[in-house]
Amino acid sequence: MKNVVAGVDIGGTNTVFGLVDKTGKVVSEGRLKTTDYPKVEDFVKALAAGINKLLAGQKDTELLGIGLGAPDANYHRGTIEHAPNLVWKGIIPLADLIKKEINVPVVLTNDANAAAMGEMVFGGAKGMKDFVVLTLGTGLGSGIVVDGKMVYGHTGFAGEVGHMIVVPNGRECGCGRHGCLETYASATGLVKTVSLMLSEMRDESILRDIPPSELTSKQVAEAAAKKDPVAVKAMEYTAEMLGFGIINSIVFTSPEAIFLFGGLAQAGEMLFAPVRKYLERHNYVLFKDTVKILPSGIPESNGAVMGAAALILNEIS
Amino acid sequence: MKNVVAGVDIGGTNTVFGLVDKTGKVVSEGRLKTTDYPKVEDFVKALAAGINKLLAGQKDTELLGIGLGAPDANYHRGTIEHAPNLVWKGIIPLADLIKKEINVPVVLTNDANAAAMGEMVFGGAKGMKDFVVLTLGTGLGSGIVVDGKMVYGHTGFAGEVGHMIVVPNGRECGCGRHGCLETYASATGLVKTVSLMLSEMRDESILRDIPPSELTSKQVAEAAAKKDPVAVKAMEYTAEMLGFGIINSIVFTSPEAIFLFGGLAQAGEMLFAPVRKYLERHNYVLFKDTVKILPSGIPESNGAVMGAAALILNEIS
Numbered sequence: 001m002k003n004v005v006a007g008v009d010i011g012g013t014n015t016v017f018g019l020v021d022k023t024g025k026v027v028s029e030g031r032l033k034t035t036d037y038p039k040v041e042d043f044v045k046a047l048a049a050g051i052n053k054l055l056a057g058q059k060d061t062e063l064l065g066i067g068l069g070a071p072d073a074n075y076h077r078g079t080i081e082h083a084p085n086l087v088w089k090g091i092i093p094l095a096d097l098i099k100k101e102i103n104v105p106v107v108l109t110n111d112a113n114a115a116a117m118g119e120m121v122f123g124g125a126k127g128m129k130d131f132v133v134l135t136l137g138t139g140l141g142s143g144i145v146v147d148g149k150m151v152y153g154h155t156g157f158a159g160e161v162g163h164m165i166v167v168p169n170g171r172e173c174g175c176g177r178h179g180c181l182e183t184y185a186s187a188t189g190l191v192k193t194v195s196l197m198l199s200e201m202r203d204e205s206i207l208r209d210i211p212p213s214e215l216t217s218k219q220v221a222e223a224a225a226k227k228d229p230v231a232v233k234a235m236e237y238t239a240e241m242l243g244f245g246i247i248n249s250i251v252f253t254s255p256e257a258i259f260l261f262g263g264l265a266q267a268g269e270m271l272f273a274p275v276r277k278y279l280e281r282h283n284y285v286l287f288k289d290t291v292k293i294l295p296s297g298i299p300e301s302n303g304a305v306m307g308a309a310a311l312i313l314n315e316i317s
Numbered sequence: 318m319k320n321v322v323a324g325v326d327i328g329g330t331n332t333v334f335g336l337v338d339k340t341g342k343v344v345s346e347g348r349l350k351t352t353d354y355p356k357v358e359d360f361v362k363a364l365a366a367g368i369n370k371l372l373a374g375q376k377d378t379e380l381l382g383i384g385l386g387a388p389d390a391n392y393h394r395g396t397i398e399h400a401p402n403l404v405w406k407g408i409i410p411l412a413d414l415i416k417k418e419i420n421v422p423v424v425l426t427n428d429a430n431a432a433a434m435g436e437m438v439f440g441g442a443k444g445m446k447d448f449v450v451l452t453l454g455t456g457l458g459s460g461i462v463v464d465g466k467m468v469y470g471h472t473g474f475a476g477e478v479g480h481m482i483v484v485p486n487g488r489e490c491g492c493g494r495h496g497c498l499e500t501y502a503s504a505t506g507l508v509k510t511v512s513l514m515l516s517e518m519r520d521e522s523i524l525r526d527i528p529p530s531e532l533t534s535k536q537v538a539e540a541a542a543k544k545d546p547v548a549v550k551a552m553e554y555t556a557e558m559l560g561f562g563i564i565n566s567i568v569f570t571s572p573e574a575i576f577l578f579g580g581l582a583q584a585g586e587m588l589f590a591p592v593r594k595y596l597e598r599h600n601y602v603l604f605k606d607t608v609k610i611l612p613s614g615i616p617e618s619n620g621a622v623m624g625a626a627a628l629i630l631n632e633i634s
């Protein structure tokens with residue numbers, strides 16, 4: 001008998017799920033279009049059918065549990081709550097709904113916490129007790145691990161580093177406030193910073209020819225690699241804001257490492273080098289040279305599924 | 318046989334120590350002038366003699382352990398490291414030195430962490446799993462508790478909320494950087510804010526008659542209570558900066574409560590009311606109405622000794 005868990009990554013548009021063994025290997029994978037299911041009950045039925053189909057394709061395999069990563073998920077309550085980017089509104093008791101379809105342990109947390117669990121169980125944080133994972137995508141998500149345990153806090157929503165305000169009265173944030181870290185240090189933030197630099201600089205730039213609504217962080221990174229002056233400046237500013245967010249994070253939990261994950265982190269050394277330089281200069285003296293800035297050790301492609309699988313593996317072991 | 322622990326609070330000028338029973342009662346207390354002992358070995362001998370003398374004054378009493386709170390103390394290593402406000406320079410292996418004199422379990426942490434342990438074991442945080450203690454004195458110290466455990470982090474120095482930068486290029490901080498929270502939200506910060514307000518406002522104020530080097534946060538709070546316009550404005554600004562630091566702290570560990578302790582917290586509702594109002598307006602939506610702002614439940618007078626005692630009680634229980 002082979003043992004596996006299911007890892008499920010629920011996104012606003014797509015849901016990816018897979019069977020994962022205890023070494024982190026994704027043995028089979030499936031997909032659903034989240035937006036095809038305006039009723040969460042129908043989604044849960046389709047997801048359960050998908051997982052059961054994957055199981056049927058494996059010989060002598062037992063499912064030990066299901067881990068889920070989703071936006072605005074509450075670990076304590078097993079719910080998704082008021083997620084602006086999902087079709088299901090209000091408070092959704094997702095863990096309970098799934099347990100009714102497949103009776104195994106089910107655990108749910110937000111996608112960044114799942115990424116941090118993946119890092120700890122399968123990735124670069126193996127053996128680390130204190131670290132932080134920052135996911136730099138549309139927003140900035142974070143998972144904080146202290147003394148080997150995920151920080152959920154009193155509410156179950158802890159680890160919202162993207163909503164630390166770094167510029168009072170700064171950029172408008174989706175949360176209704178201004179100047180949150182994620183409006184600067186994320187893929188979306190980088191694109192906004194390009195608009196700022198285009199307004200301030202006179203240099204020629206290929207970025208002047210792309211509508212901001214179509215511009216991606218990947219294009220900016222590629223332009224920066226080709227020494228496009230606006231792109232270079234935008235990357236530097238983004239790295240500096242991220243560095244500022246990081247030095248202000250370190251004073252809370254004194255992590256051994258900060259892992260950068262997600263679209264913007266794909267810029268590689270173009271992002272990592274200036275972030276490290278910022279830290280060398282500006283980190284609080286007690287924490288100087290104590291924090292490594294590292295790329296995620298989890299493949300971007302199925303990192304979210306592995307993270308959700310790690311969450312449940314950690315729970316049942 | 319009665320069981321007690323010793324709680325020791327080491328300050329730059331004075332050291333206070335006491336025997337504390339498991340209910341938190343300080344059964345007897347002693348003092349040393351820290352500055353009388355330029356050699357740490359002499360200090361340790363005098364402290365051990367002091368504790369032994371207190372023990373001799375009690376009938377049938379056994380000492381179970383010693384807890385110490387000190388500036389720049391490292392919990393993992395039992396050391397005081399490069400403390401600018403102490404006479405002993407470099408790295409001082411204080412826990413080991415004390416253990417050689419009195420062979421019981423000895424544990425050491427910084428004074429703010431000790432205050433947080435005191436709050437958890439004897440004070441207002443009894444039964445809470447997630448909370449933060451901010452000590453508002455000369456600087457701003459902090460102790461962060463997550464899921465019932467003190468956060469020490471990879472280095473043993475975690476919980477330096479006072480060194481979160483809240484104003485880039487702001488006020489000079491003792492740490493060599495600019496704009497750290499403690500330069501605004503502390504007793505010292507309040508006095509500096511009075512100077513700022515005196516420069517900006519035309520109003521008459523009794524604070525114009527006191528040399529800033531002699532002004533205390535208590536005097537400012539008293540003037541504010543009498544509606545001195547400069548003092549009122551300075552208190553408001555300080556509360557706002559503290560509120561800003563608090564909303565940026567909440568996103569990390571999502572605490573149930575934040576306890577304010579120390580000189581500035583003595584201003585009472587004059588500080589607490591505007592801090593709470595700031596939170597109502599500016600807290601991140603997921604944490605709205607989830608965090609209580611509370612005065613410490615530990616008496617200011619021997620809070621530090623009780624905190625250090627709580628530290629060792631928690632360890633040996």
